[in-house]
Amino acid sequence: MSDKLRKLLLFGLFLLFLNVCKAVKINSITVPQRYEIKDDTEPLIFNCDFTVSDADTGFVLKWLHNNIAIYQWIPSKHPFGLGHFKGRVDLNYTLPTNDRLKKHSALVITKPLLTDSGNYTCSVQTFQGADRKTDEIQIIDPEDSIDLSYQFEADGMVKLKCSVYNIYPVPEVDFLLDNKELNSANDKDVQQDTELFNITVTTVLNKTEIVDDSPMTCVVKIPNTDYIKQEHKIYDENNAEGIRLSSTAMFSSLLLVVATFARF
Numbered sequence: 001m002s003d004k005l006r007k008l009l010l011f012g013l014f015l016l017f018l019n020v021c022k023a024v025k026i027n028s029i030t031v032p033q034r035y036e037i038k039d040d041t042e043p044l045i046f047n048c049d050f051t052v053s054d055a056d057t058g059f060v061l062k063w064l065h066n067n068i069a070i071y072q073w074i075p076s077k078h079p080f081g082l083g084h085f086k087g088r089v090d091l092n093y094t095l096p097t098n099d100r101l102k103k104h105s106a107l108v109i110t111k112p113l114l115t116d117s118g119n120y121t122c123s124v125q126t127f128q129g130a131d132r133k134t135d136e137i138q139i140i141d142p143e144d145s146i147d148l149s150y151q152f153e154a155d156g157m158v159k160l161k162c163s164v165y166n167i168y169p170v171p172e173v174d175f176l177l178d179n180k181e182l183n184s185a186n187d188k189d190v191q192q193d194t195e196l197f198n199i200t201v202t203t204v205l206n207k208t209e210i211v212d213d214s215p216m217t218c219v220v221k222i223p224n225t226d227y228i229k230q231e232h233k234i235y236d237e238n239n240a241e242g243i244r245l246s247s248t249a250m251f252s253s254l255l256l257v258v259a260t261f262a263r264f
Contacts, residue, residue, distance in 0.1 A: 023129030026050045029122045031135035034225040035112060036142055043090060046107040048122035050131070058127035063107040066118045073104045085109065114139050114168050114195050138225050141196060143167035146231040148218040158205050162218035162231065166196040169222065173201040176217035177210065212237045 030047040052059065063071040071089055073079035081089035090108035097103065109116065117139040123132040144166040151159050160175055160182075170190055175182045184203045191198045201218075213234055220229045 023053045023056050024050065024124050024126055024131045025052075026122060026124055026131045026133045029120075029133045029135055031120050031137050034138045034140055034222065034227055036140045036227075037112060037114070038142070041112065044109040044112045044116070044137075045093075046120055046122070047095075048105050048107075048124070048133070050102075050105070050122075050124050052101055052124065052126060053128065056126035056128045058125070059101055060125045061101075061105055062123040062125075064121040064123060065116070067121070071107050075100055075103070079104045084115075088113075112139060114141060117169070136224075138169070138222060138227075140222055140225070140227055141166070141168040143171075143220065143229065146218060146220060146229060148216065148231040148233050150216065150233070150235070152207070153204070156207050158207050158210060159202055160205065160216065161200065161202045162220075163198070163200045164220055165198050166193070167199070167220075168196050170197050170199060171227075172221045172223060173199055174219045174221075175201075175203055176215075176219060177205075178214050179217070207237070210235055210237070 027049045029049070030045075032044070035044050046063065048061070048063075059075055061073045062069050065083075065085065068083060070082050070085040071079065072082065079089075079091050081087065081091065088109055088111045090110050091104075093106060093108040094103050095106055105122075107120070107122075117137060119134050119136050121132050121134040124130065143164050145164075147161075147163045147165075149161050151161070153159055162173055162175065164171060164173060173186075173188070175184075175186070182203060182205070184205060186201050186203045189200045213236070216233045216235055218231045220231075221227065
């Protein structure tokens with residue numbers, strides 16, 4: 001084979017490779033960062049936007065959960081669920097589109113479970129090419145309540161305690177004093193009741209470090225999400241119960257202080 005013929009062959013293979021790469025492209029997938037399970041839970045919907053060449057044949061769309069196929073659709077057939085998602089996927093859900101290849105491309109989980117957290121992958125294949133995209137979601141069961149308290153110790157110390165009841169997954173729990181994060185070491189106790197967790201976090205401060213009427217805050221966060229809850233209390237050096245404030249009351253109190261000083 002001459003060098004010229006070899007170069008032409010290699011160039012042809014290169015063009016063929018480019019065409020295969022461009023045949024299927026997933027532009028984006030829509031996976032919520034978090035999903036909260038509630039009494040009136042609504043379906044969990046994932047969308048997959050892709051581009052397929054008009055010349056492509058053998059189209060197959062799949063959704064995978066942690067690399068395991070859970071949904072498959074071939075345009076000439078009805079979609080079906082797989083594995084532990086079988087019976088929990090809306091197979092009749094259709095997108096309002098005229099594109100026949102996108103009619104059943106969305107994944108709709110009708111009864112989300114806590115075990116549904118993880119990576120979701122949209123996979124599109126044809127005889128001419130393939131592409132896939134992955135994103136992650138955290139399923140959350142919000143806490144029933146948050147309890148913030150403090151007690152005076154005999155050695156002149158003050159113990160802060162924050163308890164979070166019936167939550168999933170295990171959250172990060174931190175303390176703020178005067179709206180500043182405490183650097184003191186925290187002790188954390190985690191108890192599991194069925195699927196949910198009860199968490200109690202404590203820390204100890206010297207009483208001299210705390211100014212009377214200082215706002216104390218327990219901050220509850222779910223890692224890698226924007227989920228955040230807070231419980232507030234005003235420190236009273238003469239009362240171990242303190243004064244509990246909701247987030248709204250806390251904000252209103254700060255506005256009142258600002259307005260009072262603005263008059264002078």
